[in-house]
Amino acid sequence: MNVNIYWISAVIGYVVETKCLSSIHNFNNDQNLANNTNNSITVYLTFLYFATWLLVFPLSKLLPDYSIRKHILPITNDEPIDIDGSNSHDVERNNNNNDNNDNNNNNNDNEMNIQQHSTDIQENRISNSFASTSSLSTPTPQKEQQDQQKSPSKSDLNGENQQMFSNEINENNVQQFTDSTEGLGIGQEDIELNAIPSHPQERLRRNPRQRRRLSISRRAQGWRKTRYFFKLLLLSILILIPVFAFLSSLSIAPAFDISLIQSTSIFEITILLYGICGLSRRKSVFRNYIIMMIALSGVLVVSYTKATCDLLAGKLSINKETGELNDPFLFDRLKGTLICGLGSLPVGPFAVLYNRWFNKNKSTLVKQGNHLAWIGLINMCILLPFFPKLSSETASLLYSGKSFWLPIFASIVFGAVPHLLSLLFLNRNTIPEYAPTTALGAIIVMGLAEWICEPNQTYIVRWEVIGYLALAICCIILSVSFFKLRHFH
Numbered sequence: 001m002n003v004n005i006y007w008i009s010a011v012i013g014y015v016v017e018t019k020c021l022s023s024i025h026n027f028n029n030d031q032n033l034a035n036n037t038n039n040s041i042t043v044y045l046t047f048l049y050f051a052t053w054l055l056v057f058p059l060s061k062l063l064p065d066y067s068i069r070k071h072i073l074p075i076t077n078d079e080p081i082d083i084d085g086s087n088s089h090d091v092e093r094n095n096n097n098n099d100n101n102d103n104n105n106n107n108n109d110n111e112m113n114i115q116q117h118s119t120d121i122q123e124n125r126i127s128n129s130f131a132s133t134s135s136l137s138t139p140t141p142q143k144e145q146q147d148q149q150k151s152p153s154k155s156d157l158n159g160e161n162q163q164m165f166s167n168e169i170n171e172n173n174v175q176q177f178t179d180s181t182e183g184l185g186i187g188q189e190d191i192e193l194n195a196i197p198s199h200p201q202e203r204l205r206r207n208p209r210q211r212r213r214l215s216i217s218r219r220a221q222g223w224r225k226t227r228y229f230f231k232l233l234l235l236s237i238l239i240l241i242p243v244f245a246f247l248s249s250l251s252i253a254p255a256f257d258i259s260l261i262q263s264t265s266i267f268e269i270t271i272l273l274y275g276i277c278g279l280s281r282r283k284s285v286f287r288n289y290i291i292m293m294i295a296l297s298g299v300l301v302v303s304y305t306k307a308t309c310d311l312l313a314g315k316l317s318i319n320k321e322t323g324e325l326n327d328p329f330l331f332d333r334l335k336g337t338l339i340c341g342l343g344s345l346p347v348g349p350f351a352v353l354y355n356r357w358f359n360k361n362k363s364t365l366v367k368q369g370n371h372l373a374w375i376g377l378i379n380m381c382i383l384l385p386f387f388p389k390l391s392s393e394t395a396s397l398l399y400s401g402k403s404f405w406l407p408i409f410a411s412i413v414f415g416a417v418p419h420l421l422s423l424l425f426l427n428r429n430t431i432p433e434y435a436p437t438t439a440l441g442a443i444i445v446m447g448l449a450e451w452i453c454e455p456n457q458t459y460i461v462r463w464e465v466i467g468y469l470a471l472a473i474c475c476i477i478l479s480v481s482f483f484k485l486r487h488f489h
C-alpha cells in the first residue's frame with residue numbers, strides 16, 4: 001500500500017477522533033450537569049483511549065514493513081554514484097563493517113582450529129587408553145579354560161541368575177578399565193568429570209563455571225527487564241500528559257481551537273527536537289526552515305480570522321459601548337488552548353526517546369506494537385486510582401444512551417485505531433521528520449470538517465482562504481521534502 005494512504009489515514013483518523021470526543025463533551029454540557037462530571041468524563045475517555053492501544057499489537061501484524069525489504073533482496077555490487085558526497089560516510093561505514101566482519105571470520109577460524117586440535121588430542125588420549133585396556137585385559141588360553149571351569153553353564157541358570165552373572169561381568173570390566181587407566185594418569189575422578197550427565201541440573205552441579213555463567217546471565221536478564229520497565233514507565237508518563245490535557249481542553253473550548261493549538265505545538269516541538277538530537281537529515285535546512293515559518297504564519301492568519309468568521313456567523317456580538325467582542329467563553333478558550341498547548345510539549349521527548357530506544361534495526365512493527373500495548377496498559381493502571389465516584393442517576397444519564405457510546409465507538413474504530421496504526425507505519429518505514437507533517441494536514445482537514453458539519457454557521461473570509469492556501473502549499477512541500485523510505489542495514 002502506498003505511504004500517502006497511511007498519511008491521509010492518520011490525518012482523517014485524528015479529525016474523526018477529535019470531533020467524536022468533542023461531541024461527548026458537548027452532550028455533557030447540554031445536560032447542565034455538575035462540574036465534577038467534566039473531570040470524570042475526562043478520566044473515562046482517557047482510560048478508553050489507552051485501552052485502544054491494546055489493539056495496536058494484534059493489528060500491527062497486518063501492516064507491511066518496508067524497512068526490512070532490503071534484507072530479502074539479493075545482494076549486488078552495484079552502488080549508486082555519489083554526486084554530492086552524501087554517501088561518503090555510508091561507504092566508509094560499510095568498509096569498516098566489512099573489515100570488522102573479516103576480522104571476526106579470521107578469529108572464528110582460529111577458534112575452530114584450536115577446538116579441533118584439542119578434540120584430536122582428547123580422542124587420541126581416549127583411544128590410547130582403550131588400546132592399553134584391551135592389551136591388559138586380553139585373556140590367555142589357559143585363563144579361558146580356567147574361566148570356563150569356574151563359570152556355570154547358561155543352561156543351568158534361570159532368568160534371575162543370568163542377570164546377576166551379567167552384572168558381575170560388567171563390574172569386572174569396569175574394574176579392569178579403571179586399573180589399566182591408573183598408569184596412564186586417568187583416574188576415576190577424571191572419568192566422572194568427563195562423563196556427560198543426563199539431567200541438566202546434574203550437569204550444572206558438576207560444572208561450576210557454567211553455574212557462574214548462568215547466574216550472570218540471569219542477573220543480566222533481570223537488569224534488562226527492569227530497565228525495559230522503567231523505559232516504558234517514562235514513555236507512559238510522557239504520553240499521558242498530552243492526552244489528558246487534550247481531553248480536558250475539549251470540555252472547555254471548541255474542537256477547532258484545540259486541534260489548531262495541539263497540532264501546531266506537536267509539529268514545532270517534534271521537528272525542533274529531531275534536529276537538536278540528530279535524528280533528522282541535515283539537507284536543505286534553511287529552505288525547510290523558511291517553509292515552516294510560512295506555514296506557521298498561515299496558521300496565525302487562520303486563527304486570527306476565526307473570530308471574524310464567528311462574528312459573521314452570529315456566534316459573537318459587539319459591545320456597543322466599548323466596541324469589543326462579547327465572548328462569554330473568552331477565558332475558557334484561553335484556558336483550554338493554554339492547557340492543550342503546554343500539555344502537548346511532552347510529545348517531543350516521547351518521540352525522540354521512542355525512536356532512540358525502540359526504533360532500531362532488530363525492531364519490527366509487531367515489536368513496536370507490543371511496546372505501545374504495554375504503554376497503554378501502564379497508563380490504564382495509573383488512571384485506576386483516579387476514577388471518580390458518581391451517583392447512579394448521573395452515571396445512567398451519561399453512559400446509558402447511544403449519544404455517549406456511539407461517538408465512543410466511532411472515535412475508536414474510525415479515529416484512534418487508524419490514527420495510531422498509520423503513525424506506527426510512518427514512523428517505522430519513513431524518516432522521523434515525515435510523520436509530524438500530518439499535524440499540518442490535520443489543521444487543514446479540521447477546517448474542512450467544520451465547514452462540512454456546520455455549513456450554515458460557517459463563513460469564510462478572504463484572509464482565511466489565503467492562510468489555508470499558504471498552509472496547504474507548505475504542507476505539501478514539506479511532505480515531499482521529508483519523504484524518504486527508511487532501510488535498516
